[in-house]
Amino acid sequence: MKALLLISLVELLAGGDGERWQPRSEQARVIIYRQREFGGNSYSIKLNDKKLATLPTNRSLQVEVAPGRVKIESVRDFFSENQELWLNLQPGQTYYVKAVEEIDFLTRTLLMAPISKEQAERELQKVKPLEPISNHSGNE
Template identity: 40%
Template sequence: MMPVLVALLVSLFTGNEQRPANQPESAQLILYREKEFISGLGKAYTFKINEQKQGKLSPNRFVQVTIPVGRIKVEFDNDYFTHSRPLWLSVQAGQTYYVKAAVEVDFLSSMMVMAPVDPQQARQELRRMKPEQPD
């Protein structure tokens, strides 16, 4: 009887912090792009997460997306003139990840590159931007 009483008291004081089995764990990704001197003349680029289209991103805009826990792949769609290197992130539940994208222009092509950014720096850069308009 005593072990049952102790277990009951422990559960009352600690609370039931288990997630429901059907609620997936997730995190947040904030993908942004600053103003660029040559940025495809303001062109919005479509981006994907784990091979699934999520939206578009224009210069001086940001998007906030819920992402799954685990290893994810973020990339922009390729076209004739623009290529993209995928960015792989190891995602933990409840975290927010900031990723900056930029277009690097070469003679006849351009490359969309991405890099994770320190949260403090990202928040400072995001103050000057607007959210991306939905499709």
């Protein structure tokens, strides 16, 4: 609940219309989040090969991007496998991506999958937001 209030306040102070999770009409919004995981590692999140942030456990990252086909990638180190997720973004829409670390005997991977709005909003209530990132062009 605190996370949702904080995000609403940040959008209001940033000149937003106060409506939670509403991207600008010419942009699409992507929200990537991880729930609390025991001993989870942080992963770099890239959008179209450009680093957005490092995403630890129990955090969410949101970004507004130009509509179109985008590649989201999780990257860590030599002992981890990079994971890619491709999305076709429509203007004015919000997309939710859940990330979960999978640990195998020799490797680790941050798996990512699109999630329904209803499930994501329930799970995001317990997740803290990272600093908001806005106006990231998906074509850079």
